[in-house]
Structure formats: structure tokens, C-alpha cells
Amino acid sequence: MGIFSGYSGLRVIAEGLTGNKGWKPVWRDPAPKDSYDAIIIGGGGHGLATAFYLAKNHGMTNIAVLEKGYLGSGNIGRNTTIVRANYFLPGNSEFYSHSLKLWEGLEAELNYNVMHSQRGIINLFHSDGQRDAAARRGNAMVNQGDDAVLLDRPRLRRMLPYLDFDNARFPVMGGLYHARGGTARHDAVAWGYARGADMRGVDLIQNCEVTGIDIHAGRVTGVQTTRGPIRAGKVGMVTAGRSGQTAAMAGMRLPVESHVLQAFVTEGLKPAIDHVVTFGMGHFYISQSDKGGLVFGGDIDMYASYAQRGNLPAVEHVMEAGMALMPMIGRARVLRSWGGIMDMTPDGSPIIDKTPIEGLFVDCGWNYGGFKAVPASGWCMAHLMATGESHEVARRFRLNRFETGHLLDEEGTGSQHNLH
Numbered sequence: 001m002g003i004f005s006g007y008s009g010l011r012v013i014a015e016g017l018t019g020n021k022g023w024k025p026v027w028r029d030p031a032p033k034d035s036y037d038a039i040i041i042g043g044g045g046h047g048l049a050t051a052f053y054l055a056k057n058h059g060m061t062n063i064a065v066l067e068k069g070y071l072g073s074g075n076i077g078r079n080t081t082i083v084r085a086n087y088f089l090p091g092n093s094e095f096y097s098h099s100l101k102l103w104e105g106l107e108a109e110l111n112y113n114v115m116h117s118q119r120g121i122i123n124l125f126h127s128d129g130q131r132d133a134a135a136r137r138g139n140a141m142v143n144q145g146d147d148a149v150l151l152d153r154p155r156l157r158r159m160l161p162y163l164d165f166d167n168a169r170f171p172v173m174g175g176l177y178h179a180r181g182g183t184a185r186h187d188a189v190a191w192g193y194a195r196g197a198d199m200r201g202v203d204l205i206q207n208c209e210v211t212g213i214d215i216h217a218g219r220v221t222g223v224q225t226t227r228g229p230i231r232a233g234k235v236g237m238v239t240a241g242r243s244g245q246t247a248a249m250a251g252m253r254l255p256v257e258s259h260v261l262q263a264f265v266t267e268g269l270k271p272a273i274d275h276v277v278t279f280g281m282g283h284f285y286i287s288q289s290d291k292g293g294l295v296f297g298g299d300i301d302m303y304a305s306y307a308q309r310g311n312l313p314a315v316e317h318v319m320e321a322g323m324a325l326m327p328m329i330g331r332a333r334v335l336r337s338w339g340g341i342m343d344m345t346p347d348g349s350p351i352i353d354k355t356p357i358e359g360l361f362v363d364c365g366w367n368y369g370g371f372k373a374v375p376a377s378g379w380c381m382a383h384l385m386a387t388g389e390s391h392e393v394a395r396r397f398r399l400n401r402f403e404t405g406h407l408l409d410e411e412g413t414g415s416q417h418n419l420h
């Protein structure tokens, strides 16, 4: 690929001087075929990554991703972009560790700039009990082969001088530092996986809503869509906040509730916040985007909803938590806020499993934290759909754990959700 044809600085200049007429669509816009070997319902991060790894790792290319809107219109393009491997429980720990390793090679793997930035995450603690919990979690992370450093207050103060150390309602006593954690550009992750899957022959079909799942004699045979019926021997339901509705089409009731989570971005500011920082006493997390906006969020709206917008009590709650931690952000003006629909499980951990229907698979329950899981989720879901066996790092994400009581009670965000 020449410097004037692929992605390069010279290409950008050349296109800018000639009216930007030379750019081609990055993926095709195919019409759905009558039949595929496998169908993925949902063109979010997890669905696209599943398709990519089905093609790349397992040589399955006669597959389609069916997306009711446009690629990246769901949570994959709505999150606060935090990537980390700081889980405590066996079952989650090895999965997120695997995911972080995939993130570290993702740009080379996709040949696409997803702006993965390992700027480090600092989880603050505010009491002796929280410090003990942070130390235990840090030890678990190190035992898993990941990194963690317990920061005392003087060191933290040097690293994060903008925190309110002197007058805070909850004294900042230190932090757990995870240097390999950070952020990535969310929609670039969707585009990168989409491009990689399309290049391998996967059909990415947008504006194609699945309206029914066809089952005969306990076996999936295809789907009904707004663009006609499509046959397939394997179907993966990867619809995040809509998972309950999708599974209902197959007569299943999932242990998933949908709730709105909101995010906020301020006007662009000079670099002020170098890391991702989370508040241990309020549910609040913040980073600064490459454009300078402060990107932050907090709790879900506590009532169940499919609306992709939130309400004012959660806004007030998030702003209060931010102000309590770093009063300087009170001067920044919020430019935008939005909501996404979260697929919340009772134990906060995900599901990647077969269903009782032969050929029908489910990947859901990503709670607050499914962005960082995208690479490993795609990897493990593809493994499951191709081989019929759970991947070893996802073997605890079973659907029947809610029946048997083998819960992974981590809340998907750390051992306590406010520790993130």
C-alpha cells in the first residue's frame, strides 16, 4: 500500500488538497444472503469482535452480523472507554487479564489505530477498610500476572495534586495504581473490528433488525429480520442492553435487567488529568480525552429501562461526587451527556454460554464494564460458537450459575462497584 493510498499523513494532506474524493468505504454494504453458516445478532463491540475472531481464529467466513441500526450505535460508541484488568475473583480475573493482553496487541492485529492509551488507573481509597480491600485486590492482580501498586498518600498527592486532600468529606488516604490500565477510542474499536471482519469476508448488514428466532425440534434454524428470513445453523445473541428482548424471541427469560447509564463530557481543557481516576466513596470515574474534554460517569439509573437517555437525579449524583473529589472541575462546562442501556446480571458478571436450544449461543451481562471485555469476549464467544466448548478463561460465565448458586459476585466493576 503506497503512502498516498492507505492511511498516512501524506494521504490526508493529498486528500485535503483534492476535495477528499478518494476515500472509499471501509467495509462493504452487502445485501443479506438466504443462508449463512453462522449469524451474529448485534453489531456492537462484542458482536463485531466475535465475527472477527470466528473468521480469523476459526476460518469461518460464511457469516453475517445483523445490526438493527448502524455499526457502533449502541454502547460500544457510548461508553467512558476505560480498559483495565483489576478484578479480584477467579473466573473474572483470568478473563480480564486475557482481554488486556489482547488490547495490548490490538492495533497491530487490526492494523487500525484504536488510540489505546495505557495511562494508568488509580482507584482511590478513603478508609482503613478500603485500603485493606485495595491491598487484597492488588495482590490478586499481581498473582494473576497483572500489575498493581498500592500508593500511600504522599505519593498519591504528588501524582494527583488536584484532588481535595485537605477539606474533603471523605479523606483521600491513597490509591491502587494499575499502570497498564487506561482508555481507548470506543468507536474506533468497532470500526477496527468491522474492517477486519469485512476484509475476511464477513457480511456486516446494517439496518437489519432481528424480529424472530426460528427453532425446529429444539434446534435453531435461522432468524426473521426486517430484511427477510435468513437461515443459519448457528446463531449468537450479542445484543447487550437488548439481550432480554432477543432471548425472549427464543422463548427464554435471561437473568438480566436493563438500566440506563449516563456519561458526560466537558469542553476541551488543557491537559489536567493524566490518568483514569475513580472515587472509592462515591460512584464516580474520570479521565481526560485526547481532545481535552473531561469524560466522566457514575451510577446507573436505578429503575429498569430501554431508553437511551437518563434522568436528572443521576446527573446530580454524578456532579456531586465529582465536586466532592476534585472541586476544580466545578469550573468546567459540560458540553454533552448521553445514555446507554446496560445489561445488568444479579452478580455483575457476564454470560458467554450455549443455551438449551441447539446452535443458539448467548453473550451478554456486561454490566458497567463490557468495553474492556470486547477483545476477550469476541475471542471466547467465537471459540464457543466454533468448537461448542467454553474457552478456558470464560468457563465460569455459565448461564446456569444462577440456578446452581455458583455466582461470581463481583458486580462487574471490581469487588465493590464504587471501587471500579
Ligand SMILES: Cc1cc2nc3c(=O)[nH]c(=O)nc-3n(C[C@H](O)[C@H](O)[C@H](O)COP(=O)(O)OP(=O)(O)OC[C@H]3O[C@@H](n4cnc5c(N)ncnc54)[C@H](O)[C@@H]3O)c2cc1C
Binding pocket: 041, 042, 043, 044, 045, 046, 047, 066, 067, 068, 069, 070, 072, 073, 074, 075, 076, 077, 078, 079, 080, 081, 082, 083, 208, 209, 210, 211, 238, 239, 240, 241, 242, 246, 261, 262, 263, 297, 338, 339, 340, 341, 342, 366, 367, 368, 369, 370, 371, 372, 373
Ligand atoms: C455511559 C456508559 C459508560 C460505560 N463505560 C464503560 C467503561 O468505561 N469501560 C467499560 O469497560 N465498559 C463501559 N461501559 C459498558 C460497555 O459500553 C458495554 O458493556 C458494551 O459496549 C456492551 O457490549 P456491545 O459493545 O456489544 O454493546 P452494543 O454496542 O450496545 O451492541 C449491541 C448491538 O445490538 C443491536 N441490537 C439489539 N437488538 C437487536 C436486534 N433485535 N436485531 C439486530 N441488532 C440488535 C444494537 O442496536 C446494538 O448495536 C459503559 C457503557 C455506557 C452506556
